[in-house]
Amino acid sequence: MMRNNMNSTVLWDTEVDRSLLRRTFHSKTISRKDYTSVQIKKVKTKKKWETKPGIFLHKRAPQNDIEKLLVNRRTRRYPSNREINIQDISEILQFAAGITDEKNKYFSYPSPGALYPCTLFLSINLAGFKEKIYRYNPYKHQLEEYADASIRSADSIIIDTNLKKFPVKIFFTSDYQLLEEKYGELSYRLLNQEIGHIAQNISLYSEFVGLNTTCIGGFYEEEFKRYIPEYDLLYAMVVG
Numbered sequence: 001m002m003r004n005n006m007n008s009t010v011l012w013d014t015e016v017d018r019s020l021l022r023r024t025f026h027s028k029t030i031s032r033k034d035y036t037s038v039q040i041k042k043v044k045t046k047k048k049w050e051t052k053p054g055i056f057l058h059k060r061a062p063q064n065d066i067e068k069l070l071v072n073r074r075t076r077r078y079p080s081n082r083e084i085n086i087q088d089i090s091e092i093l094q095f096a097a098g099i100t101d102e103k104n105k106y107f108s109y110p111s112p113g114a115l116y117p118c119t120l121f122l123s124i125n126l127a128g129f130k131e132k133i134y135r136y137n138p139y140k141h142q143l144e145e146y147a148d149a150s151i152r153s154a155d156s157i158i159i160d161t162n163l164k165k166f167p168v169k170i171f172f173t174s175d176y177q178l179l180e181e182k183y184g185e186l187s188y189r190l191l192n193q194e195i196g197h198i199a200q201n202i203s204l205y206s207e208f209v210g211l212n213t214t215c216i217g218g219f220y221e222e223e224f225k226r227y228i229p230e231y232d233l234l235y236a237m238v239v240g
Helices: 020-030 065-074 088-099 151-155 159-164 179-208 221-225
Strands: 098-102 118-124 132-137 140-146 168-174 213-216 232-239
Touching: 020 179, 065 179, 088 118, 088 179, 118 151, 118 179, 168 179, 179 213, 179 232, 221 232
Parallel strands: none
Antiparallel strands: 118 132, 118 168, 132 140, 168 232, 213 232
């Protein structure tokens, strides 16, 4: 295929679709209500580990606040007794997923090339919030009314019925903006690393303020895309 620009003529365009591997893998690993190609098997609960000669390291009790926070962090599949409000949500997003350096627009977590390809969407079942799916805008620290969706509709994205009791659902998504242009086939791996950093931040901050969290791999992306088709859903969390 001939391609022309102002400076030269290219006789054949051999540029590879840099999103092909990502799109293929992502589409083959999603869960659907009627069918899934993902088979989850029962396995032993203890990982096999063949011990090798090495240096034994000393363990001690946690002494400072950050050490105690790391020790106490747990997945809790039920909401806490603590009431959550809009200020809690604001602070979780600000400190765990927001901009912490206004001058350079750096966020509170590592990101490939400082591109920040992950976008957070939230469904919030609390007084004062509309039945919408909100998009978090970190540049203005704002929850944007992005899509109309009832609480029940948003809950249908989550597979585990018990987790629907949490008042706040957070969806980790991406439209791969800028990322694939720079990193090509490496993008999907880098994006998932970034999402893991954000999720851990949210888990730790929630633990610090007395809220429970569960990170979720079991969700129906097709349900999410009924409302937000332009983003891929890669991960989810509940907070409460």
